[in-house]
Amino acid sequence: MASEKKIVPMKGRAWKFGDNVPTDSIVPTAVVQGTMEVILPHVLADLKPEFPKGVKPGDIMVAGHHFGQSSGRGVASKAIIASGIVCIVAESFARTFLRNSYEVGLPLLECPGASELAKDGDIVYLDLVKGVARNETTGVTLQARPVEPFLLTMLEAGGIIPLVKKTGPDLGRGGA
Amino acid sequence: MNMIEKIMAKRSGRRKVTPGDVVVCEVDCALLHDLSARSCRIVFEKQVGGKMAHPERIVTVIDHQFSPPTEEKAAILVAIRDFSWKNNMPLYDCGSGNIHNVALQMGHIRPGDLVVGSDSHSPVQGVMGAFCASLGNDSYAATVMPYSKSWFKVPETVRIEVTGKTRPGVTPRDVALWLCAEIGEGRVNYQAVKFCGEYLESLPFWDRYLFPLMGVDIGAKCAYIDPDKTTTDFADSVGCKGYEVERDDPGTKFVETWSYDISKLEPQICFPATVGNVAPISEYAGTPINWAELGGHGGGRLTDVEQAAQVLRKKSKHGHVNFNIVPGSRHVFSEAVKSGALAALHQGGATWFPASTGANQAVNMGAMAAGETMISTHVRNFPGRNGSPKAQMFLASALSVAAAATAGKITDPREFL
Numbered sequence: 001m002a003s004e005k006k007i008v009p010m011k012g013r014a015w016k017f018g019d020n021v022p023t024d025s026i027v028p029t030a031v032v033q034g035t036m037e038v039i040l041p042h043v044l045a046d047l048k049p050e051f052p053k054g055v056k057p058g059d060i061m062v063a064g065h066h067f068g069q070s071s072g073r074g075v076a077s078k079a080i081i082a083s084g085i086v087c088i089v090a091e092s093f094a095r096t097f098l099r100n101s102y103e104v105g106l107p108l109l110e111c112p113g114a115s116e117l118a119k120d121g122d123i124v125y126l127d128l129v130k131g132v133a134r135n136e137t138t139g140v141t142l143q144a145r146p147v148e149p150f151l152l153t154m155l156e157a158g159g160i161i162p163l164v165k166k167t168g169p170d171l172g173r174g175g176a
Numbered sequence: 177m178n179m180i181e182k183i184m185a186k187r188s189g190r191r192k193v194t195p196g197d198v199v200v201c202e203v204d205c206a207l208l209h210d211l212s213a214r215s216c217r218i219v220f221e222k223q224v225g226g227k228m229a230h231p232e233r234i235v236t237v238i239d240h241q242f243s244p245p246t247e248e249k250a251a252i253l254v255a256i257r258d259f260s261w262k263n264n265m266p267l268y269d270c271g272s273g274n275i276h277n278v279a280l281q282m283g284h285i286r287p288g289d290l291v292v293g294s295d296s297h298s299p300v301q302g303v304m305g306a307f308c309a310s311l312g313n314d315s316y317a318a319t320v321m322p323y324s325k326s327w328f329k330v331p332e333t334v335r336i337e338v339t340g341k342t343r344p345g346v347t348p349r350d351v352a353l354w355l356c357a358e359i360g361e362g363r364v365n366y367q368a369v370k371f372c373g374e375y376l377e378s379l380p381f382w383d384r385y386l387f388p389l390m391g392v393d394i395g396a397k398c399a400y401i402d403p404d405k406t407t408t409d410f411a412d413s414v415g416c417k418g419y420e421v422e423r424d425d426p427g428t429k430f431v432e433t434w435s436y437d438i439s440k441l442e443p444q445i446c447f448p449a450t451v452g453n454v455a456p457i458s459e460y461a462g463t464p465i466n467w468a469e470l471g472g473h474g475g476g477r478l479t480d481v482e483q484a485a486q487v488l489r490k491k492s493k494h495g496h497v498n499f500n501i502v503p504g505s506r507h508v509f510s511e512a513v514k515s516g517a518l519a520a521l522h523q524g525g526a527t528w529f530p531a532s533t534g535a536n537q538a539v540n541m542g543a544m545a546a547g548e549t550m551i552s553t554h555v556r557n558f559p560g561r562n563g564s565p566k567a568q569m570f571l572a573s574a575l576s577v578a579a580a581a582t583a584g585k586i587t588d589p590r591e592f593l
Contacts, residue, residue, distance in 0.1 A: 020361060020362070020450060020452075022558050024537075024558050024560065024561055025558075025560075028560065029537040029538070029539065029561070032211060033211070033214060033215075033252060046559070046560060046565060065362055066361060066362030066365065066395065069361070069362065069392075069393075069395075070296060070556065070558060071296050071537075072212075072294060072295065072296040072298075072310040072311075072312060073211070073212075073215075073312075074212075074215060074219075074312030074313035074314060075215060075313075077312075092362060092365055093365075094362065094365070094392075094395065095365060095366050095395065095396075095397050096296055096310045096311075096312065096392075098366075099311070099312060099315070100312035100313075100314070103312055103314040103315055103318075104312075104314055148198075148329075150198045150327075150329075159314060160314050160315060160318040160319070161219075161223050161224060161314055161317065161318045163318075164318045164319060164322075169200065169319055169322070169323035169325050170200050170325075171200055171319075171327055173198055173199060173200050173327065
């Protein structure tokens with residue numbers, strides 16, 4: 001689990017995916033109960049066979065609508081982190097996938113127009129705080145939705161488990 | 177406030193919540209199945225540890241495996257049992273049924289409760305007039321297990337009104353499939369959905385179930401039907417005690433209202449390879465099938481079994497088709513014994529399987545080879561979910577599944593009425 005970190009803009013090589021990518025493709029059911037070593041060669045391989053071998057630490061995923069739909073398997077977000085991907089920018093995310101990802105320290109950026117932002121290999125710049133997505137290869141810049149302050153706090157802590165260790169169960173929100 | 181907001185306010189100790197607020201709520205019930213219980217246990221024991229605040233609220237249903245096919249799978253189930261027994265968590269072992277049916281049938285979900293589930297179809301529990309959203313392993317391990325709490329962003333709510341009367345042969349499952357495609361996959365992302373209207377309100381409890389069930393497919397965080405006498409009669413029949421019904425305040429405003437009239441609908445089919453692909457079944461009539469299955473989250477209810485029995489009493493299944501019947505709970509099986517549906521389906525050539533999620537993801541049954549085709553009451557049809565990515569899954573009503581099983585091909589079920 002990552003330790004406390006400051007949220008800074010990121011720059012990385014793009015991997016392009018389409019709409020409605022299901023968690024079933026991120027971690028196929030056949031390996032869902034396997035160790036990360038077993039899972040990694042299968043991550044998104046049915047949609048892009050070259051992805052598991054080609055992905056490098058610091059790469060960024062660019063996708064369309066409703067990324068991470070279907071099963072709520074939390075291991076999907078963990079497998080993407082383990083593959084080396086540092087952020088996903090997409091038109092929209094399935095809600096359970098969005099929640100799971102922030103809870104394990106994987107930032108997601110929602111950005112209208114993300115489907116057309118980049119092709120495989122382009123260099124992409126992302127600013128979560130300001131809500132900027134830019135293709136440094138083509139020069140195209142898009143306005144993304146800045147990430148919610150609460151999710152940034154969770155990301156800075158390194159996920160929900162370290163956040164709870166720091167704040168207790170009320171997560172600094174008061175209430176129950 | 178609407179029902180969702182009232183439950184969130186009550187459970188977060190606030191007088192009022194507004195969409196966009198991030199709140200921490202007390203959890204009344206948390207559901208796990210065998211795929212998620214294993215990973216939650218690992219995260220909890222390795223990264224959190226300690227005592228659970230309310231282990232009696234954390235309910236595990238071993239539903240993807242009715243009997244482990246390998247030594248490795250058996251070891252996973254042993255670990256799940258040990259974890260549940262050691263912590264005094266309720267456990268429903270192999271053969272109990274599928275997570276959502278069992279949770280409702282065994283009285284774990286009460287009107288007005290705040291419920292969380294690891295399964296993505298958890299919004300279905302809104303059928304009981306409860307709030308229910310899906311959470312991942314780390315939420316379970318960090319806040320649900322140790323503190324019986326969870327954080328939520330209060331969602332906006334869309335009101336979906338369904339009116340009209342269906343034609344003969346058009347079942348609530350046809351309406352739900354059609355509605356999912358009409359609304360659109362992911363269309364209400366992060367929002368809550370209220371299902372209402374004269375059609376939905378006229379349905380019995382287990383038919384209402386099919387509507388919040390597809391909440392996840394349209395992107396909803398949670399879904400509900402205003403609790404009424406149908407709801408409380410069901411709650412009382414399964415032994416729910418001490419519940420506080422919450423309903424929308426009079427004059428509650430919704431972010432949007434969409435209305436659908438289902439009077440002219442024909443029987444529907446969802447074709448490969450996503451739940452947004454829905455058409456009148458006549459467009460796919462004649463497609464040969466190898467497998468038919470009643471089961472999964474979208475099937476295996478008593479009404480599914482009765483519909484199929486009605487067809488197989490007239491004509492046995494086709495010789496080239498295997499027809500699997502998977503009850504959603506042991507209760508369904510008992511009722512099918514009493515009603516005679518069990519014998520009718522058996523004599524008609526169908527095969528009964530233990531109560532479970534059946535062929536869902538082919539964890540312990542229902543894998544297909546390349547080129548094979550199944551028609552089922554399951555809820556998903558993504559490529560590779562049932563064996564080969566070159567196999568096909570069609571989703572339909574129990575009536576249409578049984579009709580196809582007897583014809584050997586997809587067919588208009590109205591021929592069997």
